[in-house]
Amino acid sequence: MPRGGATIATIAREVGVSVPTVSRVLNGRSDVAPATRRRVEEALARHDYRKPVGPASPTKTAGLLDLVFHEFGSSWAQEIIVGVEKAAAPRRVGVVLSELGGSHRPPQEWIDSITARGTRGVLLVLSRLDDTQQRQLMARSIPFVVLDTDGETPAGVPTVGSNNWSGGLAATRHLIELGHRRVAIISGPENVLCSRARVDGFRSAHTEIGLDVDPSLVRWGTFEVEGGYEHGLELLRRSDRPTAVFAGSDVQALGFIRAAHELGLRVPEDVSVVGYDDLPLASWLAPSLTTVRQPLAEMAALATQMLIALSDGEPLASQKVELGTELIIRESTAPPA
Amino acid sequence: MPRGGATIATIAREVGVSVPTVSRVLNGRSDVAPATRRRVEEALARHDYRKPVGPASPTKTAGLLDLVFHEFGSSWAQEIIVGVEKAAAPRRVGVVLSELGGSHRPPQEWIDSITARGTRGVLLVLSRLDDTQQRQLMARSIPFVVLDTDGETPAGVPTVGSNNWSGGLAATRHLIELGHRRVAIISGPENVLCSRARVDGFRSAHTEIGLDVDPSLVRWGTFEVEGGYEHGLELLRRSDRPTAVFAGSDVQALGFIRAAHELGLRVPEDVSVVGYDDLPLASWLAPSLTTVRQPLAEMAALATQMLIALSDGEPLASQKVELGTELIIRESTAPPA
Numbered sequence: 187m188p189r190g191g192a193t194i195a196t197i198a199r200e201v202g203v204s205v206p207t208v209s210r211v212l213n214g215r216s217d218v219a220p221a222t223r224r225r226v227e228e229a230l231a232r233h234d235y236r237k238p239v240g241p242a243s244p245t246k247t248a249g250l251l252d253l254v255f256h257e258f259g260s261s262w263a264q265e266i267i268v269g270v271e272k273a274a275a276p277r278r279v280g281v282v283l284s285e286l287g288g289s290h291r292p293p294q295e296w297i298d299s300i301t302a303r304g305t306r307g308v309l310l311v312l313s314r315l316d317d318t319q320q321r322q323l324m325a326r327s328i329p330f331v332v333l334d335t336d337g338e339t340p341a342g343v344p345t346v347g348s349n350n351w352s353g354g355l356a357a358t359r360h361l362i363e364l365g366h367r368r369v370a371i372i373s374g375p376e377n378v379l380c381s382r383a384r385v386d387g388f389r390s391a392h393t394e395i396g397l398d399v400d401p402s403l404v405r406w407g408t409f410e411v412e413g414g415y416e417h418g419l420e421l422l423r424r425s426d427r428p429t430a431v432f433a434g435s436d437v438q439a440l441g442f443i444r445a446a447h448e449l450g451l452r453v454p455e456d457v458s459v460v461g462y463d464d465l466p467l468a469s470w471l472a473p474s475l476t477t478v479r480q481p482l483a484e485m486a487a488l489a490t491q492m493l494i495a496l497s498d499g500e501p502l503a504s505q506k507v508e509l510g511t512e513l514i515i516r517e518s519t520a521p522p523a
Numbered sequence: 524m525p526r527g528g529a530t531i532a533t534i535a536r537e538v539g540v541s542v543p544t545v546s547r548v549l550n551g552r553s554d555v556a557p558a559t560r561r562r563v564e565e566a567l568a569r570h571d572y573r574k575p576v577g578p579a580s581p582t583k584t585a586g587l588l589d590l591v592f593h594e595f596g597s598s599w600a601q602e603i604i605v606g607v608e609k610a611a612a613p614r615r616v617g618v619v620l621s622e623l624g625g626s627h628r629p630p631q632e633w634i635d636s637i638t639a640r641g642t643r644g645v646l647l648v649l650s651r652l653d654d655t656q657q658r659q660l661m662a663r664s665i666p667f668v669v670l671d672t673d674g675e676t677p678a679g680v681p682t683v684g685s686n687n688w689s690g691g692l693a694a695t696r697h698l699i700e701l702g703h704r705r706v707a708i709i710s711g712p713e714n715v716l717c718s719r720a721r722v723d724g725f726r727s728a729h730t731e732i733g734l735d736v737d738p739s740l741v742r743w744g745t746f747e748v749e750g751g752y753e754h755g756l757e758l759l760r761r762s763d764r765p766t767a768v769f770a771g772s773d774v775q776a777l778g779f780i781r782a783a784h785e786l787g788l789r790v791p792e793d794v795s796v797v798g799y800d801d802l803p804l805a806s807w808l809a810p811s812l813t814t815v816r817q818p819l820a821e822m823a824a825l826a827t828q829m830l831i832a833l834s835d836g837e838p839l840a841s842q843k844v845e846l847g848t849e850l851i852i853r854e855s856t857a858p859p860a
Contacts, residue, residue: 249640250619264601271622278636282587283618285608299615303586411807440807447809467804470748470777472784 192233214301269486329496353511354387414438418445473517529570551638606823666833691724751775755782810854
C-alpha cells in the first residue's frame, strides 16, 4: 500500500480545523460535527493518508480481531468461525463477531466503534466494503483481509479464496463420466465471482467432450437451502428433467434432495446430486453427499494468520492465496437409470 | 449477590502488599508474581470482595460482551450466535467469541484478559466455571449469565434454560401414542442435568401407561452426530431392536438415521425417530424430522438482554428463566410396522 506523505497537521491546515479534530475523526470519536467530519475524511482520502503505526498499545489492541460476516445465517459460518478460532487462540487473540450492514450495524458507525475500541484488524467474509470504507480502514492503519470474494477485490487487498473454477470442472466431469448428458447447475448469485467461476468450470467440462449446455439448465440463485429446493422442484417437474445436478453448496443440495423426495424421485437412482463445501453434514446424510470439498476452516485459519502478521507489521509472502478444491465421491451420484 | 465490606486497602493490608498490587490483580495485569497473586485472590475470596461499580467507562466496556462456548463445534452454536447477535446489535454491543478450556484458553488467563480489556459481561453456554472462577468474576464485578445448564448453577446465578423434562415427556408420549412399545432413548452425558431431565420425562411417559422401561434401551452419550450413529448401529443390530428412538439432538438423530440407512432399514417404515432442538436442518431432511423444538435463538437473545441489563446496573425480574419446548411432528415418525 503506497503511503501518502501527509501528516495530520497537513490535513488540519488544509481543512481549516485543529489537529485534535482530525485526530478525533481518526480515533472514531463521535464529538465531531458531521460536516467537519466529512471534510476531514475527504482530505484524508485526497492525501491517501496513513496513520503512522507506533508501538502496539497492548491494553487496547493486543487482544482482538474483528470477524465480519455479511450474514451469520450463512450455512458455512460455523466452519469459518472454527478456523478463525483455531488460528487466533494460540496467539491469545479474541474474536469479535460482526454482521455488517442491516439497520443495526451501519458501516460508518461500525468503523468508528472498532477504531475507538482498538482492533488488530478486520477479517471480511463475503462482505463488501466500498472504496470509501476501505480508505477509512487504511487511513486508520487497520489491516484487513478478505476471505473468499464476492467481487473483484482491489489490488493490494490481501485475499484468501479457493479455486471455484476447478471445483466446477471436477464436479461436472464426474457426472459426465458417469454417463449423464443432461446435467443442471444451481449456482449462487450471478454477480458473485465465485458463482460465475463455477458455472464456467461446468461449461468447460461440457465443451471438452463437445457437449452443448442447455441454457435452461443453468440456474442462478442463493447458496441457501431454499434455492436448491425451489430450483429442484422446477427442474424435476419438467418432462425433459436433468438426470443430475451440481449444486452451489451442500445445503442447496439438501434442498434439492428434499424436492426430489417430495416428487417421489430417489437419489441417486433417479437423479444424481453433487454438492459444494463438504460441510460435516455431507458425510452423514443418507445417502451421503458427493461434494466438492472447499477447505473453509483452513482458509479461515490462513486468513487469520495473515491478518495477525499484518497487525504485527510483518510482510505477507503473498497478497492473494487460493487453496485447492477436491471432489469427494460418496453415495449421491451414480450412472443414469 | 451479597457484597463484602472489604476495600482494596483492607485486602492489601491483610496480605501485606501495596494497594496498587491488589489493583493490578483485579485489573488483569500480568506484572504480579504468581505467589502474590494467589494470596491476593485468596484474600479477595475470603472477604467476598466486590469491586465497586463506578460510572461505566464507555471507551472500555460499552461495546463488548463475551460469549463463551465449551466447544464451537457444537451443533447448535450457530443458533445461539444468531440469537445473541439479534439482541446485542440494537444495543451496539459487539460479541467476542471464546472457546473456554483447552490448552489455548486457560480460564485464569482468559479472566485476566477480559478484565484488562473490559467487558459488559460474560454469557456462558454449557460452559462450566468452577467456584473460584465464579468468585473471580464477582470480585471484578463482571456480570455473567448461564445459557442452559449442564449442572446445578448456584443460587443467584442468572440462568436461561428450557424445559427438558417436558420435552422428553412429549416426545415419548408421541411415540407411545403411535403404538410403539419398544422405544429407545439416546441422551447426552449422564452427569449433565438436561440429559437426566429428558430421560426422566421419557420414563414418566412409560410409567403413566404402566409400561416398563427396558434399561438396555436407555443410552447415554454425547449430543453429537457420532453418538447417534454408534448407538444406532448397536440398537438396530439387536434381534429385539426398538421400533422407535428418541434422540438427544437433531444431529444425533441424523447419525441414527445414517445407521438405519447402512443397515437397510427405512425411516419411518422400519423405525421411527424423534430429534431434539429443531435446527433449520430438521425440516429439510428427507424424511423431515419429528423433533422437540427448543427455542435456542430466543433463549440466547433473552440471556443477552439479561446480561446487558445487569451490566447497566438494572435489576432482573427473575434469576432463572425456562422457556417452553414444543413437539413438532413431521415425517420421521409413524406407527410400528
